[in-house]
Amino acid sequence: MKKVDVVGAVIFNEKNEVLCALRSQTMSLPGLWEFPGGKIEAGETPEQSLAREIQEELNCSIQIGDLVADATHEYPNVIVRLITYRATITEGTPIPNEHEKLIWLPVGEIDTLDWAPADLPTIQELQTKKY
Incomplete structure (x- = not known):
């Protein structure tokens, strides 16, 4: 079976x-939904x-800050x-070049969305660590 390594940004705002x-x-x-x-x-x-990906997509x-999850x-x-990885924006305002839409949510509410299965360990980690 094909294996793919991907990265995702858990971007926090102010x-x-x-x-x-x-x-x-x-x-x-x-x-x-995904990161x-x-x-x-x-x-x-x-x-x-x-x-590179965040520049292209958003x-x-x-x-880039600390590792959140590797699953x-x-x-x-x-x-x-x-x-x-945890991340913050240093330049620009996110524009959904590839995604249907973008939203900002408090960590305590992100589990109300229907997430891609690969992103679920990151959700669990965020809620366990109380970011």
Whole structure:
């Protein structure tokens, strides 16, 4: 089975809310929520990949902080390793270039959304650590 390493940004704003991204109808798992990010390309560190992906997806620069979660999920046709990092925006305002929409939610409310399965360990970690 194919294995893919991806990174995701748990982006916090000044109100301590988290940026949640809705997968568009043209993406796999349409209509599910995720942390923005993408595939780690050959030769990139996870942090380099995350900075590039956020620039491409949201037109923003970020400062990458601590690791939140490193978890693997087996979908029917692919195994996804998702590495998520805490981040803050240093330049720009998020624009959904690839996602259907973006919303900011307090950590205590993010579990009310329908998340992609690979993102669930990050949700659990955020709620356990009380960010």
